[in-house]
Amino acid sequence: MDAQTLTVSAEPTSARAYVRATPVPAMAPPATTVGALGWVRTNLFPSVGSGILTVLLLVLLGWIAMWLIEFLIIDAVWTGSDREACLPTAERPDIGACWAYIGDRFAYIVYGSYPIAGRWRVDVFFAMLAFGTAWLLWLEAPRRDIGSIYFFLFLPVASFVLLHGFESIGLPVVDTALWGGVTVTIVVAAVGIVVSLPIGVVLALGRRSRLPAIRLLSTLFIEFVRGVPLITVLFMASVMLPLFVPDSWSPDKLLRALIGVALFSAAYMAEVVRAGLQSIPKGQYEAAHALGLSYWQSLRLIILPQALKVTIPNIVNSYIALFKDTTLVFFVGIFDFLKTIEVARVDPKWATPVTSATGYIFAALVYFVCCYAMSRYATGIEKRLATGEKR
């Protein structure tokens, strides 16, 4: 634009006036900046040094991938009934992962010592849980209000009746000491996830309360629980609690661990939710109050929906941590998934050089798949919020 365009002419017909008659048409960008070629140029080989680094890293990645594929798939043993299948022999000197052993012990890893005749009950529980989870996580699902009632009211009761048993309807009681494996991990994680959020919300509100007593109690609880390791909470729940309550009233070992895990993650959840509450502008409270909504109404209808939405990624982050922390229950004698792997690993029937590695890789894969799924879900939600109403 030259100086002439800025000149305001008194007479529009003057020779000095400049008025653009046609717009400049849009042109295609230079070829080297777009498309696959442009991407490779700007990201992989922007300079000689970066190019060399790119090649070296590609070689390293390729080497790791080759090794993994070889160990996990090509050299792996897929069938067999005992350790003989996974022992190196003259014609098979390199033995990869011993999947036959995972297959053989699979039932134990999933159900623990749950009676074989009753394992269908665990399967039904898994199916009901998967159904409820999908209903809640799929945001376009129909009747999500019924979904939440199903998930938060029906499912806990039904799961307890199914897993623990209820003599009067013909389901024999299965002591929680027999529960184990993936079942226990899922139960602990699900209870922790479902219970910790509401408790966390209450604690977060308490910490922001105008009443000093409530504020002090909430702060004390949150800071105390956050100040000790989960393993300490679990030990306190399983060792100290029985000292304080009468024997006849002493709760079940698994229940104690569940309470410990739930309270522990509730304290973290409280801080996550509090951050969300603080991110809501004061104007939202004021607008709600100015319309005559009561404190609880504005909280339920205006503040919490927004606060929880912005904290979804952090809440899921806490859930991922919680899911992995469930492995700690095996210190208080509960046979969770990792503990069953651990037990199966030292089984003499399957004692081979690759058994331990296979067990741990399998455990790592399972935990990774679960946590990565949660993480991807959170990312999806985040993107949705960024493009949706937040603009």
Place this chain on the structure above:
Amino acid sequence: MTVGAGATIPPPYSPPQAGEDRSKHPPPRAGEGGTAVEITGLHKWFGDFHVLADINLTVGRGERIVICGPSGSGKSTLLRCINRLEDFQRGEIIVDGMVLTRDVRRVDAIRREVGMVFQHFNLFPHLTVLENCTLAPIQVRGMPKREAEERAMHFLARVKIPEQARKYPNQLSGGQQQRVAIARALCMSPKLMMFDEPTSALDPEMVKEVLDTMVALALDGMTMLVVTHEMTFARQVANRIVFMDAGQIIEVNEPAPFFANPQHERTKLFLSQILH
């Protein structure tokens, strides 16, 4: 016709036609239909800071009052005391015959009758425009959903954005958002509407659409308390103009003498600064 009557829905607002000068319509006089707000001896402190000092003001039903003054003079705080968004230490406020106390129920009862429009709109971003408008009637007044939606659509039509009802607030322009905020307040059938600098956060080209909406509301006889720097609006609509400075009411007068012949030195100074 008052919007606050609630029993009948007034006909949609029609914009002033060319050549029609509605400002010539006789404005209701103060106190004609009783008292909407009565403030006596109001004092408020923020810590040590005396933000409101001895405020006395009576607003008649159907009266439109514009409050102006330099920033920090306590205009917004005064409005916010009336619906108890701010606490005060001394004095008495009577809204629609109810004495404003600390009692939560009393406060909620008063807030139901007092609509408020904020500088920054404060729409609920997680709800659609329609849901913003129906939330309080359904939750606070216990109105059936269908009726609340009909009312909301009626008022959205009055502020001339019925076609945006299904959108989210952040998809609208500032002027549209502020008109939604006005509709949201009207859906509660308030007896008094308070506007806290409703056009200050708007781009210049959007100020007019909001002011037009407010003029229309004034012509329908709504009792209005407006904090604004839009002096053209004040001249056109107000029955009285209240000038505040340093937490005090300095001067109260009808628009014509207020602008033509300000009495107090500070009023003169203020007017000379904002009217070029």
